[in-house]
Amino acid sequence: MRTIEQFLAYIPLRLRLALWFTGALGAILLLVGVFIYWQTQRTMLSQIDHALELAAVQATLNIESREDRLVFQNLDENRIQEQHLDDDFVVYLLSPNGAVWEKLGNNNQEPVYTTLPAGYASRKEHGEAWRILSQEVAVNGIAGNLQVRQDMELLENALKDLRQQMALGLPLALLLAGLGGFWLASQALQPIDTMTRTAQAITADDLSQRIGHRGPADEIGRLAQTFDGMLDRLQTAFDRERRFTGDAAHELRTPLTVLKGSIGVTLRKPRDTMDCMETLAVMEGEVDRLIRLSNDLLFMARLDQKQLRLGREWIELEPFLGAVLDQIRPLAMAKAIRLEETIPNDLRVLGDIDLLIRLFLNLLDNAIKYTPQAGTVQVSATQTSGQVEIAIRDSGSGIAAAHLPQLFERFYRAEADRARRPGQNGQGGAGLGLAIAQEIARAHGGRITVTSEVGVGTTFTVWL
Numbered sequence: 397m398r399t400i401e402q403f404l405a406y407i408p409l410r411l412r413l414a415l416w417f418t419g420a421l422g423a424i425l426l427l428v429g430v431f432i433y434w435q436t437q438r439t440m441l442s443q444i445d446h447a448l449e450l451a452a453v454q455a456t457l458n459i460e461s462r463e464d465r466l467v468f469q470n471l472d473e474n475r476i477q478e479q480h481l482d483d484d485f486v487v488y489l490l491s492p493n494g495a496v497w498e499k500l501g502n503n504n505q506e507p508v509y510t511t512l513p514a515g516y517a518s519r520k521e522h523g524e525a526w527r528i529l530s531q532e533v534a535v536n537g538i539a540g541n542l543q544v545r546q547d548m549e550l551l552e553n554a555l556k557d558l559r560q561q562m563a564l565g566l567p568l569a570l571l572l573a574g575l576g577g578f579w580l581a582s583q584a585l586q587p588i589d590t591m592t593r594t595a596q597a598i599t600a601d602d603l604s605q606r607i608g609h610r611g612p613a614d615e616i617g618r619l620a621q622t623f624d625g626m627l628d629r630l631q632t633a634f635d636r637e638r639r640f641t642g643d644a645a646h647e648l649r650t651p652l653t654v655l656k657g658s659i660g661v662t663l664r665k666p667r668d669t670m671d672c673m674e675t676l677a678v679m680e681g682e683v684d685r686l687i688r689l690s691n692d693l694l695f696m697a698r699l700d701q702k703q704l705r706l707g708r709e710w711i712e713l714e715p716f717l718g719a720v721l722d723q724i725r726p727l728a729m730a731k732a733i734r735l736e737e738t739i740p741n742d743l744r745v746l747g748d749i750d751l752l753i754r755l756f757l758n759l760l761d762n763a764i765k766y767t768p769q770a771g772t773v774q775v776s777a778t779q780t781s782g783q784v785e786i787a788i789r790d791s792g793s794g795i796a797a798a799h800l801p802q803l804f805e806r807f808y809r810a811e812a813d814r815a816r817r818p819g820q821n822g823q824g825g826a827g828l829g830l831a832i833a834q835e836i837a838r839a840h841g842g843r844i845t846v847t848s849e850v851g852v853g854t855t856f857t858v859w860l
């Protein structure tokens with residue numbers, strides 16, 4: 397059994413399917429064939445037996461005794477012959493010890509069976525098969541033996557034909573079925589071949605290959621679709637990763653270029669302490685930026701790798717948001733921005749307090765950063781069906797609708813040239829703030845949405 401399995405494992409699947417199919421069909425055809433053969437034989441034999449019985453009844457009615465033997469009385473030989481229309485039909489009337497008293501029928505060569513028990517029997521003689529009905533008869537105390545017999549050539553021939561047809565038809569049917577099965581299996585498996593070739597053609601550099609299976613959404617169709625879908629996701633992930641690396645390198649290079657420039661300018665000629673202090677202050681700003689950037693990157697890497705262990709504690713929203721607002725207040729005061737809060741004091745959320753501080757600091761930092769002098773920033777919270785909804789609304793510049801879909805992507809900035817201007821501490825963000833905020837919200841099973849109108853203001857809503 398094991399060796400058969402091992403052997404089968406080397407045969408291509410389409411051939412294996414065709415073989416199984418043909419084998420099963422062969423077994424079924426064989427069974428059906430045997431049944432038909434047996435059934436035909438039985439029916440024909442019972443027809444012969446019936447004819448024999450009729451003849452026997454007719455013959456018995458016409459037996460009479462003459463002296464010490466039995467004879468057929470005015471039995472018209474031709475009538476039996478006509479009724480049975482058969483040269484190979486013979487009627488014997490025998491004495492108990494087997495001597496022939498009477499015989500009807502043309503066939504002369506056949507032997508006489510004296511020892512037959514009463515009933516039906518099949519005998520073969522000189523290559524001819526006979527069906528014989530043997531009966532005891534007695535008239536006026538004289539006993540004899542009536543034998544009615546028929547040549548079974550017809551039946552034998554019919555069965556022989558049947559056997560020949562089967563012996564020819566079965567292999568032919570199996571051959572056709574095998575070929576058909578192989579063709580069907582090949583058709584069905586062809587998309588899998590395509591998939592294999594596609595998968596082989598895929599490298600990390602070229603994820604653009606697709607199977608593009610056109611056909612019904614059956615098992616194969618679904619597999620092909622799943623495969624294509626997986627490739628789509630892979631490609632998106634790869635593209636994002638590539639863009640991310642490029643953006644990160646770019647973000648790192650900008651402050652480094654500024655640092656390098658400042659150092660170069662300062663070193664060109666001797667400077668007094670004041671000059672040096674000024675340059676160092678600029679340099680410190682850039683270094684701060686670098687530190688912030690690397691912290692953000694590190695933080696995101698941890699989030700991606702799910703390395704951050706999320707604290708879970710109940711946080712009272714009102715004091716919590718109050719403290720966050722206090723942290724940001726100096727920035728707001730510097731731009732004369734009014735901070736308003738409407739937070740019911742019975743709201744609580746479950747989560748990691750450090751991460752949530754970071755989330756709201758990022759959103760509030762943006763709100764203040766992108767709101768001009770003397771604007772307002774409102775923070776409000778409400779409870780809606782098991783969720784807490786915290787909205788941060790500003791009266792700032794707003795964001796064009798075209799930017800909204802990508803806003804939460806890493807390094808994405810709506811107004812790239814303004815924000816990327818180096819040297820402006822605080823203003824030159826990297827575009828990671830919203831990405832981080834969104835990741836934190838997701839880690840808490842929540843999300844952040846944004847609505848904005850250019851020139852009117854922006855509202856970020858956190859659902860927790």
Ligand code: ATP
Pocket residue numbers: 758762763764766767790792793794795803808809810811815824825826827828829830831854
């Ligand atoms: P970082 O937060 O990393 O210092 P950033 O603030 O530029 O940099 P994000 O916080 O991710 O980056 O914000 C992405 C972009 O979305 C910003 O560059 C800005 O163009 C836009 N944006 C975010 N918040 C607001 C807001 N309240 N009003 C207008 N534009 C905003």
Ligand code: MG
Pocket residue numbers: 758761762825828829830
């Ligand atoms: Mg930001």
